Structures are given as structure tokens and as C-alpha cells.
């Protein structure tokens with residue numbers, strides 16, 4: 470049954486901007502503020518990863534220290550290891566996320582270790598976050614395909630998702646990192662994972678590289694999932710997945726959900742303004758069809 474309410478987890482300022490060169494800290498802060506003003510209550514604002522690996526996120530501490538914290542909004546950060554977690558806590562992140570993968574090759578290229586080694590690294594992150602009363606989200610990348618290995622077994626996706634959930638992640642976000650999934654296999658994958666992790670603890674994180682993300686989300690909403698990650702203006706991609714385009718644009722997601730009578734708490738026009746403003750700042754057309762249509 471379709472949910473009546475969907476919680477949108479906005480990843481544009483992190484997943485989106487990690488792939489954009491030369492975005493100023495001021496532009497990032499303005500974007501994050503506009504997203505909060507548009508009604509987003511879950512905003513991923515940066516990541517505490519090696520600046521040698523992802524220089525675009527090197528100003529994350531400054532972002533967290535300077536952002537205009539709105540009441541009722543949770544500002545979160547990616548933290549691949551204990552060092553990242555400590556930096557995130559120090560900068561005042563409300564919530565953090567560990568990120569693993571269902572593909573060994575992607576894990577190696579993205580975080581420089583195997584899936585098993587990543588789980589070992591996550592244990593002290595979970596312990597330290599729990600001691601600080603900070604919630605941890607878990608990502609699984611490559612749930613519908615890997616840029617290096619091709620097809621990924623759904624059993625492997627379910628296995629990694631279950632490990633992260635049992636470690637204490639409050640929610641598991643299932644990433645179609647390269648956007649290759651189609652509606653039927655996306656739904657099958659979510660159903661397989663839901664046998665191991667309660668469906669109300671799952672989120673969808675679908676990149677739109679092949680233009681399938683909205684269709685895939687619609688198919689998966691029928692399984693009962695009610696948390697969706699998206700990126701304003703369709704910003705982004707993953708630096709370790711060549712050719713991956715951005716996540717589904719939040720504007721397009723909100724338009725579809727409102728059309729279905731599903732509540733998001735988001736004011737669409739303000740969201741479009743936020744997306745158009747960052748698109749202007751990075752000198753590109755918005756990746757949202759809804760923004761392009763309404764701004765034409």
C-alpha cells in the first residue's frame with residue numbers, strides 16, 4: 470500500500486556538490502539555508518572524508534560550524550571512519566552516516582577497503598556515536614549494479630543491509646549508485662532486503678543516470694518504503710562511479726508525490742528557487758524537469 474506521507478532526505482549539498490568543482494562555502498551555506506526554508510527537515514550537509522580523496526568536501530567542518538541551524542531540521546554528515554566521526558562531532562553534526570557497498574570492487578575504490586574491512590572500521594564509529602547519543606544512518610551502494618562488477622546479487626545487498634542494521638544504524642539507505650535499475654528489479658531488491666530489515670527502516674537512494682529513478686521509486690513505494698533520498702536540481706554523482714549522474718531531482722520527486730496525494734511537508738516553489746539558485750551558482754542548467762518547465 471502507498472504511504473500517505475514520505476520523508477525526503479536531501480543529499481544535494483553532499484552527494485550533489487561532492488562532484489562539483491569550485492563551489493564556494495558561501496554558496497553551499499546559502500543552498501542549505503534555502504533547503505531548510507523550503508521545508509526539508511533532513512539535510513545532508515557535508516562529509517568528513519579524506520580531503521585528498523574528495524577535495525570538494527574539505528570545507529565540511531566550516532559548513533557545519535557556520536550553518537544557520539533551523540529548529541526541527543537534522544543536519545547530517547558522512548563519516549567513513551572514527552577520524553571522520555570525531556571531526557563531525559566536533560563540528561556539530563546532528564547525525565552521521567556510515568557508507569558501505571554490496572560490491573567488493575566499489576568498496577575498494579570508494580573507501581579503500583573490502584566490505585569486511587569496512588564493517589570492522591564501522592564498529593568503533595557506531596560505539597563512539599552511541600556514546601555521544603548521535604544517530605547513525607547506513608548506506609549500501611551498488612544495490613542495483615556496480616560500475617566495476619555489473620550485476621550484484623540481491624542476497625548480497627540484503628546481507629550487507631542487515632549487517633549495518635544489526636550494528637545499530639537506525640535506517641538503511643539503498644543506493645542505486647549508477648542508476649541502472651529498472652522498476653521490476655528495484656522492487657524485487659527492496660522486497661528481498663525487507664525480509665532482513667524492517668521496511669520502515671529502509672530508504673531509497675536512486676541516481677537518475679538512465680532516467681529510471683521516478684519509475685523505480687513509484688514501484689518501490691508500493692512495498693511500504695516511505696523515506697526517499699534525492700538531490701535538489703538533480704545535482705551530483707559519485708566521484709568513484711564514472712559517468713554516474715545526480716540523484717533524482719528533489720523537485721521532480723516532490724511533484725510526483727504531491728500528485729499522488731502524498732504529503733512531504735515541502736513547499737515546491739521555494740524548493741525550485743533553491744535548485745535554480747545553486748544551478749546558477751555552478752553555471753549549469755537545473756537537472757530537474759519540473760524546475761525547467763516551471764521556470765521556462
Ligand SMILES: CC(C)(COP(=O)([O-])OP(=O)([O-])OC[C@H]1O[C@@H](n2cnc3c(N)ncnc32)[C@H](O)[C@@H]1OP(=O)([O-])[O-])[C@@H](O)C(=O)NCCC(=O)NCCSC(=O)C[C@@](C)(O)CC(=O)[O-]
Pocket residue numbers: 484487516517518519520522523547549550552553554556568579580581608609610611644645646674706707708709
Ligand atoms: C575512507 C578513506 C578516508 C580511507 O582512506 P585511506 O587512505 O585508506 O585512509 P587512511 O586511514 O590510511 O588515511 C590516509 C590519510 O587520510 C586521512 N584521513 C583518513 N580518514 C579521514 C577522514 N575521515 N577525514 C579526513 N582525513 C582522513 C589520514 O589522516 C591520512 O592522512 P595523511 O597522513 O596521508 O595526511 C578514503 O578512502 C576516503 O576519504 N574516501 C572518500 C569516499 C567518499 O567520500 N566517496 C563519496 C561518497 S560515497 C557516495 O557518494 C555513495 C552514496 C553514499 O551517496 C550512496 C550511493 O549513491 O551509492
